[in-house]
Amino acid sequence: MKWTGESQACVSRATLKFPYKKEKRSVNYFFYQTKTKYDNTGDALINKALISELRKYGRVFANCSAYIPVEFLEELEIRKDEQIICKNSRQFALKIIGHALLHRQDNTYIVSGLGDIYGGGVKKVMRNVLSACVLPVYSLLGVKNVRIGRSFGVMTKAMQWSEALRGLFVNSYFVRDTQSLQRCRSMGISKVQLCPDMSWIYEEGTERQENASDVVMINMKGSTLNIKEQKYIDALIKKCKTFLERLEKEKNKKVHVLVAYQVSEDEEFSQYIYQRLKDEFDVEFVDTQMKLGDLRKYYSHCGYHLSNRMHSLLSGYKYGSLPVALIDVKNHLKIAATLKDCDLDEFMIDVFDEFPESKMDNILTNKSKLYRKITICEVEQAEKIHRILSREFDRGEEKE
Incomplete structure (x- = not known):
């Protein structure tokens, strides 16, 4: 059968009448590390602020391991459907790997890093080295590692080396002041960027009114x-x-x-x-x-x-x-x-x-x-x- 230009045009116009199907967009899943100083209200504040912000961009799953105080998790207002209950960090890592295998079409993130890094005892260095051994597995599965809200103080050479090693497998690295930015770069962490402290967005939008009090x-x-x-x-x-x-x-x-x-x-x-x-x-x-x-x-x-x-x-x-x-x-x-x-x-x-x-x-x-x-x-x-x-x-x- 010979097709004419007119018939082709008719087909094209007819095709446009049929509803088209939207391509499903990927979903963001945030696996949130709640490791911090649990008796520090300031740490609770910045963690709560970041978790609240992440909810705007996808689903949050927080590490609610047995060693994390219940009172701290309550302060963060982590919902039941956001909690990952596990015995330790190893189980949390396995949960992330399992999720990544089942959701290859979506975006899976590990979000961590709020707080200070300084000093450098043997335990801290070994913890960083062990972390650096796991991070390549996440990378192979397409999991993006985002560290945000860090400050860097004075560290031992070994601690600097271990941080730089771990930094090799971090997709996005954000520190909260220019001094930390300079320290990171001197350690060889080149992808580091600045992001202000999360406390600036805590209770954002509520009224700010100067108190007349002398207390x-x-x-x-x-x-x-x-x-x-x-x-x-x-x-x-x-x-x-x-x-x-x-x-x-x-x-x-x-x-x-x-x-x-x-x-x-x-x-x-x-x-x-x-x-x-x-x-x-x-x-x-x-x-x-x-x-x-x-x-x-x-x-x-x-x-x-x-x-x-x-x-x-x-x-x-x-x-x-x-x-x-x-x-x-x-x-x-x-x-x-x-x-x-x-x-x-x-x-x-x-x-x-x-x-x-x-x-x-x-x-x-x-x-x-x-x-x-x-x-x-x-x-x-x-x-x-x-x-x-x-x-x-x-x-x-x-x-x-």
Whole structure:
């Protein structure tokens, strides 16, 4: 039979009348490693923020191994259908491998990395080496390994080598400050990129309103680089006293001080601070650890909070309290780098600065201006996070 151009055109037009079938798009599956410091409310905060964000891009399955405290998992609000119950990390790895074999057409990710890396004992190095032995298996199965939210401190040569070895099998590597970025590159991890700390997107979209209160919260750890030194402790207490004295002078009245803690190991040092301040100031000690559900309760009554804990500084402002970082700038590497990256140097006072009064007075005089500055910074940092995660995980439109 001879086909004419007209008949071909008719066939083409007729074909267009039939409904076409959309090609099914792939699904993102995120296997989330919940290994962290379980008694640290700041770690709970950043994990919860990232898990909430990942849900926008696919299904989350979290490691809920037996060694992870139930209370911590409850704080993260991990749903029943997101929990992978297993005895240990080995079983979690087998779950990932099994899933990848059954879902080759979809995107399977391992997401991990929130927190700090420093030091380098034999156990840490061996753990990295063992991890590097498993990661190639994931790669062969098409599983993408994403590490996000890391900070790098001072590490031994062996630890640096083991991190670089593991980094060979990571698809996307994100650190949260430029100092960590430089450390990674010096170790040979070339694919590393910057992504702001996840605390910037915690409770995003809720109202930010500066508190008019004069109450001051003090939330401190007693060490730098996990080393306790009396010289540092004395300098820290002295700066706390100086700040409180200048605030009381400005307000011409006694101010109320709350001494609290977000990390369980800080309880003893918080009691020590209370003892050092109680004879000179109106001080109250909060004798239970602040959990995520307590942050609004306490910070919403404070005008200022003095801290050397990063996620105290980057959470309290969400409830109206102005953060003041009393830190050892040389050794509190993570906080100093993060604040500098965000152009928030004004919020930072070095405990070894012999003449901190001008910085303190600037904070007291320009409280409202500084509060606006950090809330604007929050929006900017959150936008960066959204762009990065969208680029990394967005499945795009369905194909026709």
